[in-house]
Amino acid sequence: MILVTGGTGLVGAHLLLRLTDDNRKVRAIFRNEKNISKTKNLFEIMNKENLFSKIEWFKADLNDVPELEEAFIDITEVYHCAAMVTFTGSENEKMQKVNIEGTANMVNLSLAFDVEKFCHISSIATLDETIIGTNLIDETSNWNPNGIHSDYAISKFGGETEVWRAAQEGLNVVIVNPGVIFGIGFPDQGSGEIITKMKSGFPFYTDGKTGVVSANDVVSCMIGLMDNNIFNQRFILVSENISYKDLFEKICNLLNKKTNFLEAKKWMLAIAWRMDWLLTAIIPNKKRSLSRDLATASFTKDLYKNDLIKKTLNFEFETSDKFLKDIILKQI
Numbered sequence: 001m002i003l004v005t006g007g008t009g010l011v012g013a014h015l016l017l018r019l020t021d022d023n024r025k026v027r028a029i030f031r032n033e034k035n036i037s038k039t040k041n042l043f044e045i046m047n048k049e050n051l052f053s054k055i056e057w058f059k060a061d062l063n064d065v066p067e068l069e070e071a072f073i074d075i076t077e078v079y080h081c082a083a084m085v086t087f088t089g090s091e092n093e094k095m096q097k098v099n100i101e102g103t104a105n106m107v108n109l110s111l112a113f114d115v116e117k118f119c120h121i122s123s124i125a126t127l128d129e130t131i132i133g134t135n136l137i138d139e140t141s142n143w144n145p146n147g148i149h150s151d152y153a154i155s156k157f158g159g160e161t162e163v164w165r166a167a168q169e170g171l172n173v174v175i176v177n178p179g180v181i182f183g184i185g186f187p188d189q190g191s192g193e194i195i196t197k198m199k200s201g202f203p204f205y206t207d208g209k210t211g212v213v214s215a216n217d218v219v220s221c222m223i224g225l226m227d228n229n230i231f232n233q234r235f236i237l238v239s240e241n242i243s244y245k246d247l248f249e250k251i252c253n254l255l256n257k258k259t260n261f262l263e264a265k266k267w268m269l270a271i272a273w274r275m276d277w278l279l280t281a282i283i284p285n286k287k288r289s290l291s292r293d294l295a296t297a298s299f300t301k302d303l304y305k306n307d308l309i310k311k312t313l314n315f316e317f318e319t320s321d322k323f324l325k326d327i328i329l330k331q332i
């Protein structure tokens with residue numbers, strides 16, 4: 001039986017859809033019953049409601065070892081998609097605990113229960129040393145300990161380190177490092193929020209670039225790597241590198257929205273994140289919407305190479321034109 005963490009999130013829900021469609025036995029952990037409805041919603045949008053009841057849901061938190069231990073009974077394979085993704089600063093301590101300690105709990109239990117294989121989702125945020133003389137990043141790019149990193153990147157790097165440690169202790173692991181993941185069904189979180197913001201007329205872009213990929217492709221690669229027993233390697237999952245301006249224009253064109261954005265300069269964002277910090281400090285219950293980490297990340301121009309996964313699985317990625325169109329058509 002396969003254990004999936006993060007099944008109430010974007011990637012985990014798409015993975016559950018694919019695994020149940022392939023008739024594989026799956027157990028998915030959840031914390032809050034309410035969030036299971038997000039996964040159910042995806043199955044409904046995709047006209048696969050009949051598959052939803054095939055999932056065995058199990059209540060467990062990554063940081064509660066006795067609870068989590070129960071989830072491992074009869075498990076042979078693990079896909080670890082759960083993580084806390086936040087750039088607000090205020091929840092950093094919790095994020096480090098979930099993404100590092102929670103991952104350590106997952107690999108330790110996998111070793112204790114003799115799990116045969118373990119797939120971990122990391123992020124391109126953990127790769128930052130460019131190939132000398134270029135701004136290219138591939139799987140040999142290491143973490144630069146002297147670099148400037150977001151709290152999220154630090155937590156994902158710590159999580160990856162736990163997975164490599166477990167590999168040394170005998171667990172068969174494979175790690176994927178996706179760029180920004182776009183997928184159907186989660187309009188209020190992660191990349192879904194970008195599309196939602198574009199719909200309501202978000203007017204700015206920054207002069208930066210990022211790697212993007214579809215949730216479909218992330219899931220295909222994870223399953224492909226596990227099924228082919230490819231271990232002790234990591235794989236960048238990026239369909240293409242794209243500037244924020246081009247990305248926002250593509251989304252707006254698909255939404256039939258105006259595309260006359262204004263460029264937000266570095267100094268403007270430097271003021272904006274400080275204003276956001278101040279307002280969050282004085283307005284009760286206001287959540288951070290722009291942090292220093294997010295502002296800094298929005299100006300990076302590193303380019304991610306995807307040759308290794310293409311060669312290993314003989315894989316072709318969906319283009320952003322295709323997956324953005326699919327998402328927008330299903331979500332309007």
Ligand SMILES: NC(=O)c1ccc[n+]([C@@H]2O[C@H](COP(=O)([O-])OP(=O)(O)OC[C@H]3O[C@@H](n4cnc5c(N)ncnc54)[C@H](OP(=O)(O)O)[C@@H]3O)[C@@H](O)[C@H]2O)c1
Pocket residue numbers: 005006007008009010011012029030031032035060061062063080081082083084085098102121122123124156177178179180181182186189190191
């Ligand atoms: N989305 C992206 O653009 C992107 C890009 C690169 C890498 N990644 C990585 O891909 C993975 C999946 O991301 P996603 O976008 O699917 O995230 P997401 O939509 O935010 O979902 C996160 C999932 O993790 C679960 N979770 C969080 N804390 C937990 C805890 N303490 N115990 C158990 N479950 C917990 C959440 O459960 P609840 O419903 O209970 O909160 C939810 O199911 C993450 O590792 C992320 O770092 C994402």
